[in-house]
Amino acid sequence: MTSGGPGLGDRLALVADQVAGAASAAGRDPSTITTIVVTKFHPAALVRELHGLGVRDVGENRHQEAQAKSAELADLEGLRWHFVGQLQSKKARQARRYAHAVHSLDRESVVRAIADDADGLVVDGFVQVALDDDPGRGGVPVPDVERLVELVLASPGLRLRGVMAVAPLGEPARAAFARLRAVSDRVRALDPGADAISAGMSQDHADAVAEGATHLRIGTAVTGPRPPAP
Numbered sequence: 514m515t516s517g518g519p520g521l522g523d524r525l526a527l528v529a530d531q532v533a534g535a536a537s538a539a540g541r542d543p544s545t546i547t548t549i550v551v552t553k554f555h556p557a558a559l560v561r562e563l564h565g566l567g568v569r570d571v572g573e574n575r576h577q578e579a580q581a582k583s584a585e586l587a588d589l590e591g592l593r594w595h596f597v598g599q600l601q602s603k604k605a606r607q608a609r610r611y612a613h614a615v616h617s618l619d620r621e622s623v624v625r626a627i628a629d630d631a632d633g634l635v636v637d638g639f640v641q642v643a644l645d646d647d648p649g650r651g652g653v654p655v656p657d658v659e660r661l662v663e664l665v666l667a668s669p670g671l672r673l674r675g676v677m678a679v680a681p682l683g684e685p686a687r688a689a690f691a692r693l694r695a696v697s698d699r700v701r702a703l704d705p706g707a708d709a710i711s712a713g714m715s716q717d718h719a720d721a722v723a724e725g726a727t728h729l730r731i732g733t734a735v736t737g738p739r740p741p742a743p
């Protein structure tokens with residue numbers, strides 16, 4: 514720490530307090546909520562520091578960066594890498610080597626590319642749902658969710674965990690997360706075990722917890738400002 518302001522450990526503790534507060538306000542057990550610290554653009558050294566503070570779930574949104582960091586940090590015990598960014602089909606298969614979970618299954622081509630279980634691994638998968646009409650933000654349109662879910666369920670190399678979304682711009686996050694929760698209900702009708710909801714970032718994690726999120730993807734609130742993209 515150089516500035517004398519709050520350090521990494523302080524921010525981590527503050528976010529944990531906020532999550533616990535939002536959980537208890539919603540009548541939920543905080544231990545059912547996993548906070549993934551999104552470390553994109555930050556050096557591997559920051560991930561090492563987070564691991565030393567007890568963090569076991571980290572998120573990345575670019576394949577090359579995730580691959581390099583996970584290789585560099587292979588000695589860290591129990592660390593799980595979550596891929597949260599848009600994935601190209603070409604890279605999807607390679608992501609199996611380091612990813613514990615992929616949160617961005619939003620197209621048939623990506624699911625097919627990542628589904629091959631010749632490596633004997635099973636990767637956790639979240640179907641990313643579009644909560645608005647902006648294709649740049651990724652996600653399968655709500656009416657097409659069942660079809661993609663069925664494809665994931667038929668893929669031996671994937672274990673469907675549930676749904677994921679990024680809150681759209683220009684509307685209150687809570688209303689959007691309520692729609693995601695309704696989609697989650699439909700997914701659970703197809704597979705009762707696929708009950709996870711990956712939603713909530715630095716600015717809206719309390720709203721996500723209020724609407725049932727089980728996996729929060731929190732970057733800057735824990736890490737501080739991101740360096741420019743490498």
Ligand SMILES: *Cc1c(COP(=O)(O)O)cnc(C)c1O
Pocket residue numbers: 551553574597598679714715716730731732733734
């Ligand atoms: C970067 C990113 C996050 C974290 O965003 P913050 O605003 O820094 O918390 C969460 N989810 C996805 C998909 C991201 O790309």
